[in-house]
Amino acid sequence: MSQTGSQSPDRVSTISTWQQQPDNIVDGAESRPTVSVGEHSLASVGEAGPEQKSEQVTSERPTDEQILAQENQIKAEEAQRHSLIGGIEPLSALAKEYEAGSSVFVNKIKTVEASYRAIRRARGDGNCFFRSFVFAYMEQLVNLQDLPERNRVVTCIRQWEKKLVEAGFEQLVFEDPQMIIIDQLNSLGTLDPLKVSVLESNMLDAELANQVVMYFRMLTSAAIQLRADFFAPFIMGMTDEGLTVEQFRRRCVEPMGEESDHVHIVALTDALQVPVRVVYLDRSLNVMAGGFGGGDSSAQVNHHDFIPETAPSAATATAKPLIPRVHLLYRPGHYDILYPI
Numbered sequence: 001m002s003q004t005g006s007q008s009p010d011r012v013s014t015i016s017t018w019q020q021q022p023d024n025i026v027d028g029a030e031s032r033p034t035v036s037v038g039e040h041s042l043a044s045v046g047e048a049g050p051e052q053k054s055e056q057v058t059s060e061r062p063t064d065e066q067i068l069a070q071e072n073q074i075k076a077e078e079a080q081r082h083s084l085i086g087g088i089e090p091l092s093a094l095a096k097e098y099e100a101g102s103s104v105f106v107n108k109i110k111t112v113e114a115s116y117r118a119i120r121r122a123r124g125d126g127n128c129f130f131r132s133f134v135f136a137y138m139e140q141l142v143n144l145q146d147l148p149e150r151n152r153v154v155t156c157i158r159q160w161e162k163k164l165v166e167a168g169f170e171q172l173v174f175e176d177p178q179m180i181i182i183d184q185l186n187s188l189g190t191l192d193p194l195k196v197s198v199l200e201s202n203m204l205d206a207e208l209a210n211q212v213v214m215y216f217r218m219l220t221s222a223a224i225q226l227r228a229d230f231f232a233p234f235i236m237g238m239t240d241e242g243l244t245v246e247q248f249r250r251r252c253v254e255p256m257g258e259e260s261d262h263v264h265i266v267a268l269t270d271a272l273q274v275p276v277r278v279v280y281l282d283r284s285l286n287v288m289a290g291g292f293g294g295g296d297s298s299a300q301v302n303h304h305d306f307i308p309e310t311a312p313s314a315a316t317a318t319a320k321p322l323i324p325r326v327h328l329l330y331r332p333g334h335y336d337i338l339y340p341i
Helices: 009-019 048-060 064-079 090-094 103-113 128-144 147-166 171-186 196-204 207-227 227-238 246-253 262-272
Strands: 035-037 040-042 083-090 116-122 276-280 302-306 324-332 334-340
Touching: 009 276, 083 090, 083 196, 090 103, 103 116, 116 128, 116 324, 128 147, 128 171, 128 196, 128 207, 128 262, 128 324, 128 334, 147 171, 147 207, 147 262, 171 207, 196 207, 207 227, 207 246, 207 262, 227 246, 227 262, 262 276, 262 302
Parallel strands: 276 324
Antiparallel strands: 035 040, 083 116, 116 334, 276 302, 324 334
């Protein structure tokens, strides 16, 4: 029987083996012999020390510009998977996309279904507001064969020619897309009127669709400039930079692919005198005036009507309110078309 405190042969053998390990074994891995060079110690000849490794890691880290460029590339690639303008779908198709993720979105979509029968999606490439607005407005004119409204908006567009030039746009740049829009509108009431199927084909033609979007971006920019004093306070509060009206127009309105906000919508609806309703699909549990939904706050939905400030019925409190001609669904950073019941 072994004495108290003595160790078994196996235990002694294990310890002995461990003690005989070379000095350069650390946690089962062989450490590199150190070589002193002045005041610095390198892990081994030809190997980078901690400071050098840190510098290498820092130099390999992408810049903010590179990260932003990569994010934009990913967004662009994702956008290319979708049509510029889609077909009409039931809202239940949108709800299915959120069933495995956000119950708040699913509940709110069900609320939206009580007032809207369908959705038509636009590509999320930053131009979705303008593309959705133009398509929804023209589609309504086609379906209703609304010639009085057609005549009014064609006159309005022609009146903007001089204002666009005054805002700094060359007529040579905007006259072609302007005529494309007017020609399509003027076909209503003729023997060969514009049809929804043709409107869809036109909006699926990237070159044609981009010309139309570009025109309405210029129109929006000019409208902002003409009412610079009105828009300036809103624009200054939108970014940390405190952009001027001119900077905002050049950076955030005129370039293709720039997302749209309230300022864009107000400017365009005022310019064309076309009222728009935007239904907000988000995770907000606070319902603003004009929201709709049941008692469950997670199912209540906000909406806002953009009524042209100079519209005849907006001039007096007793006048009959204008009914929105265009209905859009807003999800963070994106607009699609809604079809009322």
